Amino acid sequence: MKVAPFHYHAPASKQEALDLLAHYEPEDARILAGGQSLIPMMAFRLARPGHLIDINRIPGLHGIDLRGDAIYIGAIARHAAFEKPIEPGPTGRLLADVAAAIGHAPIRSRGTFCGSLANADPASEWCMTATALGARMRIEKSGALRELEASEFFFGIMTTALEADEMLTGLTLPRLPADARHGFYETSRRAGDFALGAALAIYRLQDGRMQDARIVLAGAEPHPRRLADAEACLNGEVPSDAAFRAAAEAAANAIDPLTDGQVDAGLRCDIARAVCHRALLRSLA
Amino acid sequence: MKQPYHLQVNGRDCAVEAEPRKILADVLREDCGLTGTHIGCEHGVCGACTILLDGKPVRSCLVFGIQAQGADIRTVEGLADGDELHPLQQAFMEHHALQCGFCTPGFLMLGAALWESGAKPTEAELQALLSSNLCRCTGYGNIQKAIASALDARDQAPKRSGEGAP
Numbered sequence: 001m002k003v004a005p006f007h008y009h010a011p012a013s014k015q016e017a018l019d020l021l022a023h024y025e026p027e028d029a030r031i032l033a034g035g036q037s038l039i040p041m042m043a044f045r046l047a048r049p050g051h052l053i054d055i056n057r058i059p060g061l062h063g064i065d066l067r068g069d070a071i072y073i074g075a076i077a078r079h080a081a082f083e084k085p086i087e088p089g090p091t092g093r094l095l096a097d098v099a100a101a102i103g104h105a106p107i108r109s110r111g112t113f114c115g116s117l118a119n120a121d122p123a124s125e126w127c128m129t130a131t132a133l134g135a136r137m138r139i140e141k142s143g144a145l146r147e148l149e150a151s152e153f154f155f156g157i158m159t160t161a162l163e164a165d166e167m168l169t170g171l172t173l174p175r176l177p178a179d180a181r182h183g184f185y186e187t188s189r190r191a192g193d194f195a196l197g198a199a200l201a202i203y204r205l206q207d208g209r210m211q212d213a214r215i216v217l218a219g220a221e222p223h224p225r226r227l228a229d230a231e232a233c234l235n236g237e238v239p240s241d242a243a244f245r246a247a248a249e250a251a252a253n254a255i256d257p258l259t260d261g262q263v264d265a266g267l268r269c270d271i272a273r274a275v276c277h278r279a280l281l282r283s284l285a
Numbered sequence: 286m287k288q289p290y291h292l293q294v295n296g297r298d299c300a301v302e303a304e305p306r307k308i309l310a311d312v313l314r315e316d317c318g319l320t321g322t323h324i325g326c327e328h329g330v331c332g333a334c335t336i337l338l339d340g341k342p343v344r345s346c347l348v349f350g351i352q353a354q355g356a357d358i359r360t361v362e363g364l365a366d367g368d369e370l371h372p373l374q375q376a377f378m379e380h381h382a383l384q385c386g387f388c389t390p391g392f393l394m395l396g397a398a399l400w401e402s403g404a405k406p407t408e409a410e411l412q413a414l415l416s417s418n419l420c421r422c423t424g425y426g427n428i429q430k431a432i433a434s435a436l437d438a439r440d441q442a443p444k445r446s447g448e449g450a451p
Contacts, residue, residue, distance in 0.1 A: 104417030
């Protein structure tokens, strides 16, 4: 279908974009970043924004800044920017593993990291990743800036803490320590489809034992969250299939499973258990 | 309301007057007269409308035409040099990589992105890339063979004249 009419704005600065958002917010103004989620929703007329504020021409929003303790990701950093590790440490490798599972190459050359978070699809790989890494969101509106932890940002299916006049202008990802291991596993019916389930597991290996375990699933619940019960099965343990199976079982028991026409609650829990177990196995590779 | 703007398609200027809501695929077909770019699903799933935007493959149904101002747009019409087929097109013929031809421009532009990047994908990487687009008649094996053989030829032969020109 063809999208409904809208007014198009292409601001040249972030300030101009935020001012436009504040001004047109009553007429359903939306930020247009990569558009790989928003434009399909507009094509189905599930979204009919009155104004689109295209931020693609704003200098300074494209960058990924590796200089600080945390990695800074600007609002227009594309998925494809993460396909090769952005840094040699474990964080760069983790992001590259996850990026490869996002849609297809033409989607990754256009879609953005921050756009995925602002859109907050339950199956989003980056929402899961941001939650696992403890991302700090930079949220701006005209004249104000606030920051939120990933754990405070996601509210539900495609629902976040962002107000209608606010824009996710970037975020920071704390770097993983050098002894961090990770495993990522995703399953879908066809290559590039939305995940039926995905898992990201991270832990530190200290004196042969797992510490600071983090387990987050995608596609399992309305929004991603750390699964403390599953993480507790790993902390202090030696990596083993028994420990991984226990964590996967705890993850499957902990979730409030999403259901749809393809996947009922029982199957979703089975998928959650399987992807969690396989992600943990990959942490050994 | 229609707005005037210009696009650079296959190295040529194209004057457009269209509503901002018009997707790039429709602008290319209806306003630039370049109907080689095909439109299948109109929501980013089938890949038939894949083009190159500043050298990168994108779905032209998931970009508005007005957003592509100033970008280097490449479509399937830009591949052949007059009557001389692009090596990718020649390889598609030789390997029977098309039947009805509907998906072909999208696959060719996916292949063109690889061709121009100089990348040498493994078989698995090529399969992963091609999983982006749908074909409903010949299947994917011959498309994969065609692109792989064209890339092999690229890496063995000197560049033909005009190669890489927009």
